[in-house]
Amino acid sequence: MTERTIPAAPLALGLAGLIPFLWGTMTLYVPGLHAFGSATFGPRFVGPYVQVFYGAIILAFMSGVLWGFATRSGGREAGIGYGLSVLPALWAFFATGGGPLSAAWGLALGYAGLLGIETWFVRRKLAPAWWMRLRLILSAVVISCLIATAP
Numbered sequence: 001m002t003e004r005t006i007p008a009a010p011l012a013l014g015l016a017g018l019i020p021f022l023w024g025t026m027t028l029y030v031p032g033l034h035a036f037g038s039a040t041f042g043p044r045f046v047g048p049y050v051q052v053f054y055g056a057i058i059l060a061f062m063s064g065v066l067w068g069f070a071t072r073s074g075g076r077e078a079g080i081g082y083g084l085s086v087l088p089a090l091w092a093f094f095a096t097g098g099g100p101l102s103a104a105w106g107l108a109l110g111y112a113g114l115l116g117i118e119t120w121f122v123r124r125k126l127a128p129a130w131w132m133r134l135r136l137i138l139s140a141v142v143i144s145c146l147i148a149t150a151p
Contacts, residue, residue: 003129010130014138017058021145024051028149048100048149055107055146056092062114063089069126077124084117104150108143115139 027034027046037046044053063085070081088110095106118135121127 004133006130006134010134014134018138018141018145020050020054021142024048024054025145025148048104051146051149052096052100052103052107055104055111055142056096058142059092059107059110059114060089063087066117066121069121072126073124081121081124081126084120087117088114101150104146108146108150111139111143111146 023033023037024047027037027050028048034046043049066085066088067082070078070085073081091110091113092107095110096103098106115132115135118127118132122129122132
């Protein structure tokens with residue numbers, strides 16, 4: 001395995017983390033799945049509601065991941081890293097207050113911005129060499145699902 005090869009565990013867990021986004025999108029376009037999901041799990045776990053709720057949680061989770069990367073630096077770089085690391089959580093908090101459609105757009109923008117922040121960490125070798133390969137795959141799916149939610 002090379003330094004740029006995504007390890008199996010992060011890849012598998014990352015792909016599994018896409019399930020709520022994919023599920024939410026499918027329940028928007030397949031009425032039978034929406035009915036099944038609403039009856040089985042409740043209305044919060046279908047359509048844009050599951051995507052916005054889960055999307056905000058994961059964006060905040062990514063703040064914690066970035067905070068961990070910031071601990072690998074020192075001085076001014078650490079201060080910048082810690083500052084950047086809190087932005088996704090703050091974005092999730094402020095972007096999700098206007099209803100499910102505007103929240104989906106806000107989160108899609110937040111995930112796009114997260115890629116820029118992650119690039120900062122990767123360029124400073126504070127994140128694993130394989131990080132952006134994984135994040136580009138996951139972010140492409142997440143952003144696509146969120147945009148499909150709020151056309």
